[in-house]
Amino acid sequence: MKKTFFITTPIYYVNDVPHIGHAYTTIAADVAARYKRLAGYDVFFLTGTDEHGQKVQQAAEQAGREPQAHVDDLHVRFKELWVRFSISNNDFIRTTEERHKKVVAEILQKLYDAGEIYKDSYEGWYCMADERFWTEKDLVDGNCPECGRKVDKIKEFNYFFKMGQYRDWLVEHINQNENFIQPRSRRNEILGFLKKPLDDLCISRPKERLSWGIPLPFDDQYVTYVWFDALINYISVHGHLEQIKDSDYWPAAHQLIGKDILTTHSVYWATMLKAIGLPLPQNIFAHGWWTVNGQKMSKSLRNVVEPNRLIDQFGVDVIRYFLLREVPFGLDGDFSHKALIGRINSDLANNLGNLLNRTLNMLKKYFKGELPKPDVKGDEDAPLTAKSAEVIKQVDALYDELAYSKILAKIWEFLDAANIYVNDTAPWNLAKTDDGKKRLATVLYNAAEACRVTAILIAPFMPETADKMMKQLGIDTPVDQQGLDSIKKWGWIQAGTQTHQGTQIFPRIEDKAAAKILESVTLGDDDSISEKPTEANGKGQITIDEFMKVDLRTAKILEAEKVKKSKKLIKLKVDLGTEQRQVLAGIAEAYEPEQLIGRTVILVANLKPAKLMGHESQGMILAGSNDQTLILGGFDGDLPPGVRVK
Numbered sequence: 001m002k003k004t005f006f007i008t009t010p011i012y013y014v015n016d017v018p019h020i021g022h023a024y025t026t027i028a029a030d031v032a033a034r035y036k037r038l039a040g041y042d043v044f045f046l047t048g049t050d051e052h053g054q055k056v057q058q059a060a061e062q063a064g065r066e067p068q069a070h071v072d073d074l075h076v077r078f079k080e081l082w083v084r085f086s087i088s089n090n091d092f093i094r095t096t097e098e099r100h101k102k103v104v105a106e107i108l109q110k111l112y113d114a115g116e117i118y119k120d121s122y123e124g125w126y127c128m129a130d131e132r133f134w135t136e137k138d139l140v141d142g143n144c145p146e147c148g149r150k151v152d153k154i155k156e157f158n159y160f161f162k163m164g165q166y167r168d169w170l171v172e173h174i175n176q177n178e179n180f181i182q183p184r185s186r187r188n189e190i191l192g193f194l195k196k197p198l199d200d201l202c203i204s205r206p207k208e209r210l211s212w213g214i215p216l217p218f219d220d221q222y223v224t225y226v227w228f229d230a231l232i233n234y235i236s237v238h239g240h241l242e243q244i245k246d247s248d249y250w251p252a253a254h255q256l257i258g259k260d261i262l263t264t265h266s267v268y269w270a271t272m273l274k275a276i277g278l279p280l281p282q283n284i285f286a287h288g289w290w291t292v293n294g295q296k297m298s299k300s301l302r303n304v305v306e307p308n309r310l311i312d313q314f315g316v317d318v319i320r321y322f323l324l325r326e327v328p329f330g331l332d333g334d335f336s337h338k339a340l341i342g343r344i345n346s347d348l349a350n351n352l353g354n355l356l357n358r359t360l361n362m363l364k365k366y367f368k369g370e371l372p373k374p375d376v377k378g379d380e381d382a383p384l385t386a387k388s389a390e391v392i393k394q395v396d397a398l399y400d401e402l403a404y405s406k407i408l409a410k411i412w413e414f415l416d417a418a419n420i421y422v423n424d425t426a427p428w429n430l431a432k433t434d435d436g437k438k439r440l441a442t443v444l445y446n447a448a449e450a451c452r453v454t455a456i457l458i459a460p461f462m463p464e465t466a467d468k469m470m471k472q473l474g475i476d477t478p479v480d481q482q483g484l485d486s487i488k489k490w491g492w493i494q495a496g497t498q499t500h501q502g503t504q505i506f507p508r509i510e511d512k513a514a515a516k517i518l519e520s521v522t523l524g525d526d527d528s529i530s531e532k533p534t535e536a537n538g539k540g541q542i543t544i545d546e547f548m549k550v551d552l553r554t555a556k557i558l559e560a561e562k563v564k565k566s567k568k569l570i571k572l573k574v575d576l577g578t579e580q581r582q583v584l585a586g587i588a589e590a591y592e593p594e595q596l597i598g599r600t601v602i603l604v605a606n607l608k609p610a611k612l613m614g615h616e617s618q619g620m621i622l623a624g625s626n627d628q629t630l631i632l633g634g635f636d637g638d639l640p641p642g643v644r645v646k
């Protein structure tokens with residue numbers, strides 16, 4: 001029977017702008033999924049979006065749209081980013097899908113019938129941002145202990161899940177299953193949390209306050225609490241309850257999350273599964289938190305390091321590599337362009353690029369690019385093949401712990417061994433004598449096989465690079481068809497293969513270019529990361545990277561009014577999908593305010609705000625004009641607000 005492997009990411013809030021934090025978890029899950037596929041597992045990798053709740057309802061109201069239309073547009077940003085990041089998810093679940101809502105209702109009814117859910121009056125402090133109730137003693141300086149925002153006192157009838165009764169059982173489960181919560185520090189944190197009595201969980205919200213949710217099947221005056229709804233995504237993807245029980249993919253091997261949502265997963269989710277009668281995931285891994293140049297990433301569009309921009313500048317595989325190499329999985333990390341460039345130059349251009357390059361170079365020079373037959377053994381061969389076998393074994397074990405950074409360090413140990421092998425065997429000297437030439441064939445064969453072994457090992461992290469390396473090595477069989485077994489025995493690559501040296505897979509970023517990149521990334525006025533405006537070069541041209549720094553977005557005009565005492569200015573309120581902005585536009589001589597409402601225009605979204613006639617303008621709208629006419633830029637079809645214009 002085939003071995004199965006189910007891995008999940010959190011389902012991200014659909015309202016958020018996807019940033020490198022979201023990408024981090026998703027890439028980490030992708031790497032494990034890709035590795036297990038290579039190892040022959042039947043893998044199911046799930047990600048998705050969390051689409052109910054108060055914040056979505058409010059954002060939709062502000063945009064003047066139905067929540068469903070709103071989330072239908074917004075969730076695409078995550079889907080698109082995952083395509084760009086080469087994410088190989090098998091499914092993408094949205095909590096507004098029928099398949100999910102049906103299972104949530106089924107579970108609620110089952111728990112209600114079993115007496116696991118009861119109705120009670122409740123008085124507590126409610127944090128709108130986190131959509132959570134807190135008790136008086138939880139509050140910090142009278143504010144939400146999680147986000148520090150203001151809380152409101154609310155008294156109402158609600159439904160509760162009898163979570164508290166499972167405390168002792170949960171402690172026991174955590175104690176008996178060492179890997180259930182990782183890393184260890186997080187496990188201890190939850191055991192500490194469980195020393196206090198565990199409250200029951202409020203799982204409903206009255207419809208009059210919040211209508212955007214899954215109705216309770218036993219009381220249509222209430223909708224389901226967004227966390228109770230969202231957590232169920234991990235099983236609703238497998239079908240209804242009986243199907244889940246029979247599913248080969250439940251329980252999950254790994255559920256990857258950030259440390260921010262550890263309690264909801266290791267306490268709420270675990271006790272929910274217990275009450276439903278389903279097994280618990282084998283592992284919940286709560287990784288650390290990324291800051292950027294020491295700053296907390298803010299959710300607003302202008303403040304985060306935009307992953308799309310990073311991909312444009314450095315390439316997908318570089319970012320995938322950097323995020324997982326730089327910081328041990330589980331610890332907090334700081335993203336900096338300087339560290340990124342350092343890794344590109346040392347690990348990628350030097351160690352990896354160099355091995356491939358010099359191997360292909362010498363094959364071309366001494367054998368017209370055709371891989372020779374390895375006939376003459378030498379003292380240096382055995383340590384290289386032994387290192388390969390050792391690293392493959394160690395890497396496999398490290399995947400069980402999701403120790404990505406260590407895995408990469410191990411692979412790089414092998415790369416170092418391969419580079420040392422080339423140095424020690426000195427092919428350039430062997431090429432000088434007839435006897436030496438026989439040995440040279442073996443050395444270059446082994447160097448090429450070392451490149452292939454490396455390509456397979458790095459493929460989960462850098463799938464595009466692995467494909468490029470295979471192409472240059474002249475291997476047509478795709479990486480996943482070669483599989484892990486192909487590197488367990490040395491010598492898969494065929495003598496006679498015609499290699500094709502291509503362009504450098506990772507060119508060095510020279511000091512001058514690095515300085516330019518670093519100079520363009522500065523701390524902005526608002527303590528956030530922003531890009532310095534760049535100057536056009538001597539010919540008045542800009543590079544594509546410079547152009548991409550201008551964040552052009554579609555924006556829908558919601559309101560428009562003339563600015564008093566100004567002939568030209570109109571004050572607009574525009575919707576950017578994730579937020580609304582006030583923008584001043586000098587278009588009053590060409591347009592009446594009424595003509596503008598509902599139009600989709602192009603907004604320069606990352607322009608520094610400016611004051612015009614006493615009003616703040618948060619961006620600029622594009623228009624074409626000459627002496628006679630001014631016409632707003634737009635599109636010949638419909639696009640939702642917030643879409644990037646390139």
Ligand code: ME8
Nearest residue numbers: 010011012013021022025050230231257258289290
């Ligand atoms: O919490 N560093 O969604 P969310 C590292 N919908 N990881 C980060 C990060 C950062 N700075 N920022 C975000 C939710 N993440 C719920 C989840 S699951 C049933 C419901 C990652 O959009 C990290 O994985 O706020 C974190 O747990 C998750 O995004 C939070 O995503």
